[in-house]
Amino acid sequence: MSDTSETLSTDNDRYTVPALERGLRLLACFTPSQPVWSAPDLARTLALPRSTVFRMLTTLEGMGYLQRSGTEYRLGLAVLRLGYDYLSTQPLAQLAEPVLQSLCDRLGFTTNLALLDGTSVVYVARIAPAGAFQGAVRVGSRLPAHATVLGRALLQDMDADQLRALFGGSELPQFSESTPRSVEQLLQLLQQDHERGYAMGEGFYEPGVSSIAAPVRDAQGRIVAGLGMAVAFTEIAPGRMADWVEQVRAAADELAGHLRTQHPGFLR
Structure with a gap:
């Protein structure tokens, strides 16, 4: 790898926010083929501690990106609004x-x-x-x-x-x-x-x-x-x-x- 490539890679890593990346990876788990998830299943799939997943779920639920029914979660209306905003622009x-x-x-x-x-x-x-x-x-x-x-x-x-x-x-x-x-x-x-x-x-x-x-x-x-x-x-x-x-x-x-x-x- 060239010095330039190594520098670019280092710069990208420097500006990456791990917590945000984990949250987006969690949202990406919700698909038409699997629209509903529990916290333990997400923790296993993402290879993350349950406590970390629970905090992410609570945050995303509070912002409207997820909605909870009992112990299960699905995408919330905020995701739909974000999608329509993307399409409209x-x-x-x-x-x-x-x-x-x-x-x-x-x-x-x-x-x-x-x-x-x-x-x-x-x-x-x-x-x-x-x-x-x-x-x-x-x-x-x-x-x-x-x-x-x-x-x-x-x-x-x-x-x-x-x-x-x-x-x-x-x-x-x-x-x-x-x-x-x-x-x-x-x-x-x-x-x-x-x-x-x-x-x-x-x-x-x-x-x-x-x-x-x-x-x-x-x-x-x-x-x-x-x-x-x-x-x-x-x-x-x-x-x-x-x-x-x-x-x-x-x-x-x-x-x-x-x-x-x-x-x-x-x-x-």
């Missing part, structure tokens, strides 16, 4: 809202913008017409990237090695009959999506729902977001799908243009 989400609104008005269906976060997609903007089908997701929802059409739009530039590194193996969790079962199957879908410039699926994640999505690219051509629409099977009009595809792609390109002109140095 993101330039991409702000730029996307009028584009999504215009697309929603033209099509009459729900429109979405999502970002890639690890192996998940996170919905950061969403417009739904009054009284129309909206689906199960909301702003802030996190879904598996390999099992969603928006995820395919976000992943479509990756090769096999990148996908294996991301998903940590070749087998993928199943969420529907349409979910690719392996990285190889996912890669085949992504190659098709890349060639045609969009992703499309019927019941790919949510039964009875068709989705179309296209990538949003920055000035360097990198995919920074996925823009899409969702429609119930019962609302699909014969012969309209090709037009919907072109409108979704045009909206993604429009958002990319706004991003390049208004935030040329944008980094995800």
Whole structure:
């Protein structure tokens, strides 16, 4: 390691606050797959003394980041407020809202913008017409990237090695009959999506729902977001799908243009 690297490492360690780091690691334990924790379980998972974990839990509960029911804890409303504050200040989400609104008005269906976060997609903007089908997701929802059409739009530039590194193996969790079962199957879908410039699926994640999505690219051509629409099977009009595809792609390109002109140095 060079002297410069050692200096940077030392400086980073000097400015790290261990107590804050432990508190954030504790909050990160609360996930959709395990939303409820007890103090002893957290202590074991984090390899920390129970007394330390109890003090962190008490502090986070007092600030509203956790809520307690008996001996169990779950995330509190302060986390939700923090998440919405993050989303509302993101330039991409702000730029996307009028584009999504215009697309929603033209099509009459729900429109979405999502970002890639690890192996998940996170919905950061969403417009739904009054009284129309909206689906199960909301702003802030996190879904598996390999099992969603928006995820395919976000992943479509990756090769096999990148996908294996991301998903940590070749087998993928199943969420529907349409979910690719392996990285190889996912890669085949992504190659098709890349060639045609969009992703499309019927019941790919949510039964009875068709989705179309296209990538949003920055000035360097990198995919920074996925823009899409969702429609119930019962609302699909014969012969309209090709037009919907072109409108979704045009909206993604429009958002990319706004991003390049208004935030040329944008980094995800």
